[in-house]
Amino acid sequence: MNTLTLTQDFPGPGAVDRKPPAALAEPVTDSIKDKTMQKSSAPAVGETATPFAETLRNLFRSALPPVLGLFLLIGIWHVATQSGGAIPSPGTVWDAAVVLFSDPFYNNGPNDQGIGWNVLSSLQRVGIGFGIAALVGIPLGFMIGRFKFLSDMLNPIISLLRPVSPLAWLPIGLLVFKKADPAATWTIFICSIWPMIINTAVGVQRVPQDYLNVARVLALSEWKVITKILFPAVLPYMLTGIRLSIGTAWLVIVAAEMLTGGVGIGFWVWDEWNNLKVEHIIIAIFIIGIVGLILEQALILLARKLTKEAA
Amino acid sequence: MEKFVQIEKVGQTFDTKKGKFIALRDIDLSLKKGEFVALIGHSGCGKSTLLNLIAGLTKPTTGALICDGREIAGPGPERAVVFQNHSLLPWLTCFENIYLAVERVFSGKEGKAKLKARTQAAIEMVGLAHAAYKYPHEISGGMKQRVGIARALSMEPKVLLMDEPFGALDALTRAKLQDELMKICDKTQSTVVMVTHDVDEAVLLSDRIVMMTNGPAATIGEILDVNLPRPRDRLVLAHDPAYIDCRARVLEFLYEKQAHVEKMAA
Numbered sequence: 001m002n003t004l005t006l007t008q009d010f011p012g013p014g015a016v017d018r019k020p021p022a023a024l025a026e027p028v029t030d031s032i033k034d035k036t037m038q039k040s041s042a043p044a045v046g047e048t049a050t051p052f053a054e055t056l057r058n059l060f061r062s063a064l065p066p067v068l069g070l071f072l073l074i075g076i077w078h079v080a081t082q083s084g085g086a087i088p089s090p091g092t093v094w095d096a097a098v099v100l101f102s103d104p105f106y107n108n109g110p111n112d113q114g115i116g117w118n119v120l121s122s123l124q125r126v127g128i129g130f131g132i133a134a135l136v137g138i139p140l141g142f143m144i145g146r147f148k149f150l151s152d153m154l155n156p157i158i159s160l161l162r163p164v165s166p167l168a169w170l171p172i173g174l175l176v177f178k179k180a181d182p183a184a185t186w187t188i189f190i191c192s193i194w195p196m197i198i199n200t201a202v203g204v205q206r207v208p209q210d211y212l213n214v215a216r217v218l219a220l221s222e223w224k225v226i227t228k229i230l231f232p233a234v235l236p237y238m239l240t241g242i243r244l245s246i247g248t249a250w251l252v253i254v255a256a257e258m259l260t261g262g263v264g265i266g267f268w269v270w271d272e273w274n275n276l277k278v279e280h281i282i283i284a285i286f287i288i289g290i291v292g293l294i295l296e297q298a299l300i301l302l303a304r305k306l307t308k309e310a311a
Numbered sequence: 312m313e314k315f316v317q318i319e320k321v322g323q324t325f326d327t328k329k330g331k332f333i334a335l336r337d338i339d340l341s342l343k344k345g346e347f348v349a350l351i352g353h354s355g356c357g358k359s360t361l362l363n364l365i366a367g368l369t370k371p372t373t374g375a376l377i378c379d380g381r382e383i384a385g386p387g388p389e390r391a392v393v394f395q396n397h398s399l400l401p402w403l404t405c406f407e408n409i410y411l412a413v414e415r416v417f418s419g420k421e422g423k424a425k426l427k428a429r430t431q432a433a434i435e436m437v438g439l440a441h442a443a444y445k446y447p448h449e450i451s452g453g454m455k456q457r458v459g460i461a462r463a464l465s466m467e468p469k470v471l472l473m474d475e476p477f478g479a480l481d482a483l484t485r486a487k488l489q490d491e492l493m494k495i496c497d498k499t500q501s502t503v504v505m506v507t508h509d510v511d512e513a514v515l516l517s518d519r520i521v522m523m524t525n526g527p528a529a530t531i532g533e534i535l536d537v538n539l540p541r542p543r544d545r546l547v548l549a550h551d552p553a554y555i556d557c558r559a560r561v562l563e564f565l566y567e568k569q570a571h572v573e574k575m576a577a
Contacts, residue, residue: 211400232400
């Protein structure tokens with residue numbers, strides 16, 4: 001992260017005259033930096049003869065292994081299902097997928113909706129549960145990290161509850177909310193809150209003492225300490241917590257929906273099992289994987305953008 | 312005012328796992344206004360501990376510290392600190408780092424334009440106007456330390472506390488910053504306490520050198536008056552008998568009277 005931003009172009013009006021005219025030592029270090037910058041960017045821009053061919057080759061080189069892996073997986077799957085059996089072959093699944101995705105948003109009542117609706121309602125539950133968990137967990141993490149008494153008080157409770165499978169909380173949710181839908185959201189809330197509390201608290205505890213000393217010498221108000229020092233310092237930790245939470249939440253929603261029913265990708269998997277449409281279950285596995293991958297990558301992208309701005 | 316900062320019978324004891332550790336004992340020292348005092352001693356002698364006490368970052372176990380007639384109860388902007396590792400906030404530009412300090416001290420009395428002008432003046436004083444909108448990771452170590460000094464001075468502190476401010480810099484940059492610091496102190500008439508382990512730096516910059524005995528239970532060993540006229544020029548001083556004498560006396564103290572440092576450390 002840091003090395004990335006280090007070699008960036010310098011923004012702002014200072015960029016025009018970079019070299020201090022009077023300084024003795026600075027131009028030396030600057031020119032060293034320049035050299036390393038050129039070196040590191042040399043292979044990408046270097047040969048001006050065929051830059052297009054170069055990028056094409058790079059693309060090919062980076063894309064080859066994953067594509068090969070995917071083909072291998074499908075190949076093994078194809079061979080394994082050749083002799084018949086309960087598991088459908090890749091071809092059968094593909095055909096089923098084409099039919100399924102031709103109309104993803106049909107609606108024939110609560111128990112028979114298109115795959116699009118199922119995915120969206122799962123995402124909605126994750127979004128709500130995760131959102132509330134962030135609203136509660138991040139401030140709580142800040143307070144735990146900032147006040148030792150609170151941390152000593154709550155840490156044993158967190159350590160006790162964190163290893164519990166979130167599904168164990170589902171009956172409590174059903175009892176309290178009397179409905180399946182909020183109970184599933186409640187489960188997501190429970191499973192997403194721990195990584196956010198813990199990572200935020202660790203981040204606050206790891207804010208360098210130097211920065212806090214600066215705050216103390218300047219006698220900054222608590223608000224300034226939070227906005228100017230704690231928040232930017234904790235942001236990378238917080239984003240890690242968020243990423244872990246989203247990952248877990250997406251894992252848990254499938255299981256939770258299997259139990260609660262309604263509309264959702266987890267319920268859909270169970271429903272298709274009852275209908276013995278195994279090819280749909282395999283499609284669902286791929287969809288769940290792809291959505292999880294997109295969520296993860298989106299958050300990594302967000303984290304990179306935010307920390308780059310903050311760094 | 313004759314005694315601007317008073318340190319009276321100050322002792323500092325830390326509670327460690329092995330029991331009580333006496334870091335400092337019986338420190339008596341007073342500083343005049345506008346005086347430049349260097350604290351020198353072997354590592355582990357409690358120089359920084361004493362500086363932190365004056366800053367108010369830690370509280371003395373015994374004794375009292377008084378600054379401008381008031382007891383030092385905690386850290387505050389009237390005793391600005393230049394930290395050894397510059398301690399700039401990496402997510403703020405140089406300008407914003409200084410502005411944070413200026414805003415804290417003067418925002419009650421002055422408008423935004425005036426605050427910005429103050430920040431600009433501070434950054435120009437250390438010769439970094441061209442780097443004002445760069446982030447700390449985009450500038451060299453010497454430049455960062457200059458921003459740290461500008462941040463401290465921008466608060467117009469009663470006392471400027473410097474904890475080995477040039478320790479991490481190469482010799483050329485260090486010499487340049489020492490010269491700059493002398494000029495700035497001449498202009499601002501600041502009261503300065505600087506922790507250092509560099510004998511030349513101590514003699515060149517200070518009016519008095521406080522030499523500390525080895526820890527644990529370190530205290531003030533000797534105090535040397537440096538009676539060299541200002542402004543000082545390092546090239547001229549190199550052949551000045553008074554300078555050479557001061558230098559020799561500090562070296563004597565460090566390497567003869569307090570030479571058992573290796574034994575202590577082991």
